[in-house]
Amino acid sequence: MKQPTTFISIQAHDFDHACVYAKIQKNADSDGAIVTFTGLVRELTERGNLHYMTLEHYPEMTQKSLMNICEQARQRWPLGAINIIHRIGKLTPDEQIVFVGVSSKHRKAAFAATEYIMDFLKTKAPFWKKEVSSEGEFWVQAKLSDKQKADDWLAAN
Template identity: 45%
Template sequence: MISVQTGDFDTGAEYAALRASGSGTGAIATFTGLVRDSGDLSGVTGLFLEHYPGMTEAVIQGLIDEASRRWDVRDARVIHRVGRLALSDQIVFVGVCSAHRGDAFAACSFIMDALKTSAPFWKKEMTSDGEHWVEQKASDRERTQAWSSD
């Protein structure tokens, strides 16, 4: 399940959906990202996110497909919010279930790392001094690149 949405999400409901994936599921790994008060600059008061509709979902599906080729993925769920977000708002959820914890952890980490560099999202930070578009970080590119050697 993939959703790009403005509204919040319920991590408990997402976990329950993964847990219902079948009796072969032995592990669930999840990641939930939140809006924090620092990023490129300090004093962040909120974010604004845009995306490329249709292409964003296709890229995310490709990441899930790649994770499923590499690891035993029974089910995966990715939710990413767009629009205006306040401090501490949930921004992204990635959940993966598998028969074993190693596959669930690896697939969840891979999807989140690749999501940061591959999916067409644009993030603007709001601060007390104004707003600015966030550039992709070298550390995010390095984390994504590290998966290509696996």
């Protein structure tokens, strides 16, 4: 039995979903389920049509935070490979911004862990996001609904 693997990449360049999936599958150690989520930059924001957004971060802090989120997911579910890619820099509508992929022996754990990781990425990961829209430039905070989902996970513990 292989040691479970965790891959985290914070990068400006785009990613190839098929290549990332293949990497998870290669490291899944005969797991029966792989669940992936790919997030895209939305064109319509709360403040008008998005022209572009910029994402900034502090590398050491971000890497540590994402690893902690993965470790917390591993404490809840029996997981194999985990792969997170989060893009930084200037992104325009419809570009890929985030990828989360998880393998597990069973689909229920893989689905739950993927959702858990995304909920905590949106609320706990130290990314600073500025949207430039038809209404101006705005620093964006985590939505109340995203915070509630993360709180729900903690309450279920």
